[in-house]
Amino acid sequence: MNPKEIINTYLTNWQSRNSLDTDFDVAVTTNSSFGDYTSNIAMVSVKKMKGFNNPRALAEKIVEFLNESDDIKDVFKKIEVKGPGFINFYLADKYLFDVLKNIDEKYGKLDIGKGKTVIVEYSSPNIAKPFTIGHLRSTIIGDAVANIMEYAGYDVKRDNHLGDWGSQFGKQIYAVKTWGDESAIEKSENPVKELVALYVKFHEEAEKNPELEDEARKWFKRLEDGDAEARALWKKCINWSLIEFEKLYTLLGVKFTENGGLGYGESFFEEKMEPVLEELREKNLLKKDEGAELVYFPEEKLPPLMILKKDGATLYATRDLATDKFRLERYPNAKILNEVGIEQELYFRQLFEVEKMLGWVKDGQRIHIRHGHFRFKEGKMSTRKGNVIWLEEVIDEANKRASKLAGLKSDSDSKVSNAQAIAIGALKWNDLKRNSEQEILFDWDEILNMQGNSGPYLQYAYVRTQSVLSRIKNQELRIKNIEKLEKEEDDLLRFLTQFPYMVEKAAADFAPNVICTYLFELSQKFNLFYQKQKIIGSENERFRTVLTKATGQVLKNGLNLLGIETVDKM
Numbered sequence: 001m002n003p004k005e006i007i008n009t010y011l012t013n014w015q016s017r018n019s020l021d022t023d024f025d026v027a028v029t030t031n032s033s034f035g036d037y038t039s040n041i042a043m044v045s046v047k048k049m050k051g052f053n054n055p056r057a058l059a060e061k062i063v064e065f066l067n068e069s070d071d072i073k074d075v076f077k078k079i080e081v082k083g084p085g086f087i088n089f090y091l092a093d094k095y096l097f098d099v100l101k102n103i104d105e106k107y108g109k110l111d112i113g114k115g116k117t118v119i120v121e122y123s124s125p126n127i128a129k130p131f132t133i134g135h136l137r138s139t140i141i142g143d144a145v146a147n148i149m150e151y152a153g154y155d156v157k158r159d160n161h162l163g164d165w166g167s168q169f170g171k172q173i174y175a176v177k178t179w180g181d182e183s184a185i186e187k188s189e190n191p192v193k194e195l196v197a198l199y200v201k202f203h204e205e206a207e208k209n210p211e212l213e214d215e216a217r218k219w220f221k222r223l224e225d226g227d228a229e230a231r232a233l234w235k236k237c238i239n240w241s242l243i244e245f246e247k248l249y250t251l252l253g254v255k256f257t258e259n260g261g262l263g264y265g266e267s268f269f270e271e272k273m274e275p276v277l278e279e280l281r282e283k284n285l286l287k288k289d290e291g292a293e294l295v296y297f298p299e300e301k302l303p304p305l306m307i308l309k310k311d312g313a314t315l316y317a318t319r320d321l322a323t324d325k326f327r328l329e330r331y332p333n334a335k336i337l338n339e340v341g342i343e344q345e346l347y348f349r350q351l352f353e354v355e356k357m358l359g360w361v362k363d364g365q366r367i368h369i370r371h372g373h374f375r376f377k378e379g380k381m382s383t384r385k386g387n388v389i390w391l392e393e394v395i396d397e398a399n400k401r402a403s404k405l406a407g408l409k410s411d412s413d414s415k416v417s418n419a420q421a422i423a424i425g426a427l428k429w430n431d432l433k434r435n436s437e438q439e440i441l442f443d444w445d446e447i448l449n450m451q452g453n454s455g456p457y458l459q460y461a462y463v464r465t466q467s468v469l470s471r472i473k474n475q476e477l478r479i480k481n482i483e484k485l486e487k488e489e490d491d492l493l494r495f496l497t498q499f500p501y502m503v504e505k506a507a508a509d510f511a512p513n514v515i516c517t518y519l520f521e522l523s524q525k526f527n528l529f530y531q532k533q534k535i536i537g538s539e540n541e542r543f544r545t546v547l548t549k550a551t552g553q554v555l556k557n558g559l560n561l562l563g564i565e566t567v568d569k570m
Helices: 003-017 043-048 055-066 070-075 093-101 133-153 168-181 183-187 191-206 212-222 228-252 266-284 316-330 342-357 390-404 413-432 453-470 487-496 499-509 512-532 541-561
Strands: 025-028 037-041 075-083 086-091 116-119 154-158 286-289 292-295 305-308 333-341 366-371 375-376
Touching: 003 025, 003 037, 003 055, 003 086, 003 499, 037 116, 037 228, 043 055, 043 086, 043 413, 055 075, 055 086, 055 333, 055 413, 070 075, 070 093, 075 183, 086 093, 086 541, 093 487, 093 541, 116 133, 133 154, 133 228, 133 333, 133 366, 133 390, 133 413, 133 541, 168 191, 168 212, 168 228, 183 191, 183 228, 191 212, 191 228, 228 390, 228 413, 228 499, 266 286, 266 305, 266 316, 286 342, 305 342, 316 333, 316 342, 333 342, 342 366, 390 413, 413 453, 413 512, 453 512, 453 541, 487 512, 499 512, 499 541, 512 541
Parallel strands: 116 154, 116 333, 333 366
Antiparallel strands: 025 037, 037 086, 075 086, 286 292, 292 305
16 A cells, blocks of 8 residues: 555544544645655544644644554654644555655556446547647547556547537538539548638638528538438448557657547437437427527526427437437446536536436446647637648647657658657647646647746656666665655655555546656655765665665656656657
8 A cells, every 4th residue: 555545544544433524635745844744634533533623733633643653653763743634654665665665667556446437438539520630639638547557457448439420521522512522522632721721711602691501501400310311421420530549659759549449429329319318308308499409407407408399300319318328327326527617617517417417327337538728829729711821730840840859860760750750749748738728829839838847858857867767787676775865865855655546546537747757856865866866886775776666667667657758768
């Protein structure tokens, strides 16, 4: 068990002895002078504890209980009360050294999710539309969340809910039939760009002639009714798009597990919507309003959610309900996470509430992981208006900048691979390091940041650890415990023990930025240690070698969770 789990176990035992069940926190301290971990259990329990009205006095009593155990003394050299009643825990030197000796490629793995299934839906681009910088957010945040949940012990199902169905296909089909050339699109180097240009043209023409919207609706109805001509062109749009998407997913190192790695697109649920509609009607949840069918919520807690349009056409909600019913039938009691833009917050609140009304899910079983969007100074990106930044353009520019940083002077495979890893690392880090709900103003220098708190900075810290190790002749891992550590050694060693705690926190909050913050601080602590303390040829060379190796391993483990590759040279 890691220190937090040990503290939780003992404090829970104390609560049980005193018939208490108050929620309390155990957290890493932000100031090492106050120990390594701290708990507020005394302050949240004092009101329910007979004979105590002072949280500090209660904290002293809890510390007495903790000090009765010899086991806890193996982990903590000191437990003391600070301030109004915080209980602070100081890790024992022996424990620190034991952790150091056991840091490997599995370090930080947890079993808190053992026996539990999580479905993470992410990326989910629309067919026949550009894979833009905007799609990057859902793709890499969702992938990182899935990695973290898997590392925490969950059985993770990764789904790509492709937008391969819906009224936009009526517009796309009409545009291709009216202004397009299927043969030319087929031969194009980038068929999706041709489709996007036609989609933009449709909206330009529809502004002049609104009747085109009716024509598009007719084509979508034909598609829903199984019209051969509509279906054939729709399938071509899907195939053209999937080729482009797969190329980008390969570059980003992103994979999915469901439906043979393709993910279950919206069209998969075309024939699975009717049973959902029947269930909604059986439970008297569907109400008609001017021909449309909606779900109304008790006490008008949310606006009504439309399930069917007045012409009988389905909507996102219809397909999403069918999707979740399918998922929950395959994976009963699974937690479902949707990594989707923050502007969909109301919609997902409505969707989750309908699923609770149907009796499919319980509170906390459906989670919307929200991300803010990239914006231009003039406003948000829009495919309809044609003002988008294609992701491949961003990756190409990132590769150019990374090539300079990597000192790429030849086209050798290793150097090209390094440059690409640095480029993708920069893109991912600059997205993941921030709270996902933040909006990002599009700026080339910010998006492709190669300095400071950046992916390349972390990759270089890892390279530095490997450079040190490459110069060590004796990499014997058996080390003696050292009586007195230098400050930089002690700070680094203690910080390494926090990695499992950070994985747990990131998994609980679905927050990759927790891992980013930790890794950046770890890199800073290592660089300070590297500058201040001699490693090779020092009296404590063996210990400092192991400390360096452990740091490199934790950096690699953490970057892997974020989907960022380490490189050997920079």
